[in-house]
Amino acid sequence: MLNVEHLQAFYGNAQALEDISFTVNEGEIVCLIGNNGAGKSTTLMSISGIIKQKQGTIQFNGEDISQLPAHKIVSKGIIQVPEGRRIFPTLTVEENLKIGGFLKGKISKARLEEIYSIFPRLKERRKQLGGSLSGGEQQMLAIGRAMIGEPKLLMLDEPSLGLAPQIIDMIFDSIIALRKSGMTILLIEQNAELALDVSDRAYVVELGKCVLSGECEVLRNDQQIQSIYLGQHEQESVV
Template sequence: MSLLEVRGAVGGYGEADILHGADLTVAAGQVVVVIGPNGAGKSTLLKAVAGLVPLRAGRVVFDGSDITNRPAEELVGRGLAYVPQERNVFPSLTVEENLAMGAFVRPSATAAGLERVYALLPDLLPRRRVPAGSLSGGQRQMLAIGRALMLEPRLVMLDEPTAGLSPRFCAMIFGKIREIAASGAAVLMVEQNARPALAVADRGVVLAMGRNRAEDTGAALLANPEIGRLFLGG
């Protein structure tokens, strides 16, 4: 049974639909990456699952329950975590205060959450007392991911987690994504850095103009010459 199923998603912003019947399936422990050109609806699809963009048609089912258009705060309690591409940390708060915000719906879980996150992301530990605004871009992204993991979510959604980062931090983040999946959580990410993302993904989905163009294993999409020509830069 799939952990997440999106079927026939139609929706967008205001009166404009960005998604035109998109489908998506994620199993527990899987890494699934959504790729495609700018404006394809990739981030909109993630936000629809996270309860941040309303759908006018279609269904989102999580662990057998219909969560279509449910409030974002409810979905956090159900075990979904979403990390936006931008403005994903509180710059005036310390690293540890940012992490604690990830457990705001269950404060009693803060201590255990901090222990797990520091074990996964040890570079954050010596910086726990410094303001998040003083971190590098890669360190901020690690912090945002760490905050999302504070309540042991069953599904972690990442919107462009390596955007604008150095190759070193890109490789580090993709490695951590595999570690998160190995712990049992599913990871759904949108990425423009498509080739390395597909290399760590169990499955990939190609969106174009709000519709599915292809879906296969990450390795198969990387080996597909048409996908390479149209969506991976040759």
């Protein structure tokens, strides 16, 4: 479905991505793991067209989308939940969700109910302002808003960031529920343990390059992965 080959990306003169190649097949959850500054968010923003200074190829269902503007990429069905959520704090939960569907025109009640069935907390709080939600609820809202647009590929940038372990579990349960519903997901996570648990395949990004890839089950037992990315992960922050 998504095929990224030898992607390079730049911020002005600074090269953030040197050589990123990976694929996502329909129905898979694929994760990119890697430390701070490795180039994970830059990779997502290059795919979604936010970063324009780039080289290499990005194909979506066989079509080269690497030079398309961001709104065209969204209309192809690639929808990103950015790092830091960015919901609208002064709109209600339901208004936030409806905005996610602006490209689709009118949102059906059935679609809203589908989203609410994945995130019952959002239903309970549908009249509440986005800004009054907890961090975890805001993350649910950001994912729900992306889902309203009926993405073909959902890209999630660090959904666990800054959340308490219990809340993270809820978010990841909903990611698993989305996958069961047939959603294809590209997941970015610093928390490698979680990412390897929910994903089918993973790519390790270091200093702008993919250095390792494989089935998550295999990578979980890889000594290098264990020593660098697993076991020592600290949960520093809470909601």
